[in-house]
Amino acid sequence: MSFPRRSGVLLHPTSLPGPYGIGDLGPAARRWLDWLASARQSLWQVLPLGPTGFGDSPYQSFCSFAGNPYLVSPEGLLEEGLLEPADLEATPRFPAARVDFGPVIAFKLRLLDRAFERFSGPAGDPLRAAHDDFARAHAHWLDDFALFMALKEAHGGRPWPEWDAALARREPAALAAARARLGREVAVQRFRQFAFFRQWSALRARARERGIDIVGDLPIFVAHDSSDVWAHPQLFHLDGTGRPTVVAGVPPDYFSATGQLWGNPLYRWEAHAAEGFAWWIARVRATLELVDVVRLDHFRGFEAYWEVPGDAPTAEHGRWVEGPGDALFDALREALGGLPLIAEDLGVVTPAMEALRDRHGLPGMRVIQFAFGSPQDPFLPHHHVRNAVVYSGTHDNDTARGWYATAPEAERDLYRRYTGRDGSDVAWDLIRLALSSVADTAVVPLQDVLDLGPEARMNLPGRPSGNWGWRFEDAQLTDAARARLADLTLVYDRAPDARPAPAA
Template sequence: MSVVNTPLFSQRTSGVLLHITSLPGAHGSGDLGAESYHFVDWLVSAGQRLWQILPLSPVGPGNSPYHSPSTFAGNPLLVDLNEFVRCGWLSPRSDATFAPGHCDFDRLVPYRMERLRETWQGFLRQAQPSDWTEFEKFRAHQAYWLEGYALFMALEAQHGKPWTQWPEALAQCDPLALAEAGGRMADDLAFFSFIQWRFTVQWQHLREYARVRGISIVGDAPIFVAHHSADVWLNQDQFHLDEHGEPTVVAGVPPDYFSDTGQRWGNPLYRWDAMAEDGFDWWKARVTHLLALVDGVRLDHFRGFESYWEIPAAQPTAAAGHWRHGPGKVLFDALATIVGQHGPGTPLPIIAEDLGVITPAVTALRQECGFSGMRVMQFAFGDTPANPYLPHNFEAHTVAYTGTHDNDTSLGWWQTASAAERHAARSYLGPLVDTEIHWAMMQSISQSVANTVVFPLQDVLGLDGNHRMNTPGVAQGCWQWRFEWHQVRDDPTRRLADLTRAHGRNLPMTA
């Protein structure tokens, strides 16, 4: 059947992929301060209409935003400290000088959290009554997730262990134990809530700044959640866990061409039957909350909603797993009851990440839901002309990329490509590949019929593999890349604007 796109992905548009931590910044990483507003201005000057980011949630192990302690919370590391100096809640300091370049999370995290604690103390001393009123309104409105998240973070800070190793009453969410802990840790709960309040205020200011300048923001939603998270701790009956709260089965992908043992991700798996019994309320709350922050969402590992790879938790690799049926369209029918910005009956503004080995059943589910799929050009070469990642095979309901956050940069890919891939790329793209592979690939997907194209900033700037954001399966050294404004010269900005204009992707968005 034909796909009926949401308005956001039904028009010819162009955008740039850049996570907020990759922005320049004086405090060790990008944040919601002045540099993020400057980047919106740059997007406008480059003729773009979309800014795609990675998950806004707090980072987890390996500093990954895909292994977060909460799918609802905002990342404290993104909060603009300079705002607090202007408010008088935080004294200016120059004792932590972070060099330009990659994020040093080992220094960044303790420094930022210390400064946020200082801000909280300053707020307690100097906040105006109107500030307290707004803060308490936020806590009341967001209580459905905020209270549990704040308590989870306070208990994590106290115990320093996974929640399954907390005292049994706390691990099992005994109401009396939680109430006692909440009363004893009231200041910590208020502190973690305060961070979320300021994150939300700052984020919505930035989003409004982008909106009035014609920039829509596309967020990201991982399909699975981390075991050590408020989401699992507070909803244990909706995950496959044993009596001690440990997963009985975990997520991953089966053995394939790239790995004889597959990938064992380790996330606990959902009890889709239990979620269906309450009408998928947790998913409704999650998607509603996210769509209050962004204009569209890339839904990661979409094929897992049709069928997913279930691995016994005791197995060290993914080889012993089995396929299990996912919830299918019944979940998305439930989510469709959410009244979004375009009203009921309009498909949710979702990009289905349908990369890898995709079965006809997965494609049929995506089409029935009205979601755009993804195409990544780095996967296009070394195969037959029928390769779905070649731009002449795109369909209109497609979001096309040169690469994603999980890929090498296009220049890095070219420098390590096989002889067969290079030959196929030269044949398809022409001689420009030997000098400017990134522009050759960007031009090819931009002039395709795909409604939406997105370029990683690294490709716009022509950067090599040293500027890669993430390497799947590598636990350390990822998520650290940052750019500096001196790399963003006039020439790539002009060329991107010209490319976008030539292919009719710079027109204002219509409702």
């Protein structure tokens, strides 16, 4: 599926400002959309929106269909009559520049519990029909997810293979008893999802009013400790106790002598094919109900993936296994029509993977920070193609300033020669390269628009803690940055509303 020439900014909602310790879907998100529109941007790219667990990574979620309740806006709950002003007056003084996840999560869950109590009484009457409609429309995943989270809480947060065996095996009698015993806890989980989806829907409508499409992110693999795997064990390589027999990773390379052991359970693709890829169709459809375009993380794995024994301590001793390839994408297209997908094709690139991407017309990615190895590097703008998405950097990269400070001198030298610049304004140099590219779509991280250093890095792959917490403050979103971004967007013809109408 081809895209028009346009541009946008990468920013996860957790990074938005506000007094409640974490970005949310309330007033700051609305102001953000207004700022994007005034900067002539037509895309807002986010990371996965699901509920996060240990490590706070949006790429390790308890459910690939659910939303993150920590993003629910307290002001939004107040506007709906589900909180009182007094509930917010006792808000702790959270850090403004980073998310302190532990205290923030405890605070947000207390607010959500208060909101549920009010929803359960007369204050919830105006919302009851909308809640029930939501629960029916999403029952295909919501029922399992709500019970999963209630059971996880009842088991002290332990992974599902460590629960009572009858519940881990989903024996019908045990599930029925759990639903009866944990009725309130299950209802709480349903309410949290209702609140998230209701607020996200309103925010997405505001984005559409401003001509902004939202680009979402779909990890190829799901977390083992998730309702996805617990509810559909037949679709994954698991042993009799529910533990993975083989897991995902990447082989050893220049950067890691032992490879990367991700640990996600691998799919039984033959089982998916036997049911017509119904689970995958439902997953992509659900994602496209939240966003307009979907970035497929680790596209390489759809052509071939690195399989590692489930008990292996590293990813060294794995093997390449053929992925679902054309069969999956043909099934998705037949069920969903045109596929507004982006292939994250970074890392190990093979002719077979490129052929799969191109057969289905999917744009790949070009990252400017990776471009300065040699003049022949395909990431340099003079090698770009139209059907691509160019980034100055991604959530896994350092900021442009951080990159330039630590890049090998040979790369810094080629950057200076390529741009004719001295490195003093490197963030905007890379933004200019991205926006000037022939690639139809250009996306830049907000950290580079704000010209921030490495302290604003969102994620350092392999770092066990300290990721995902960066936030900006309102004062940083200046008119000068907005005007500069708007001007470059106009100069490089990425503002659709500024183009002359075609001749009659």
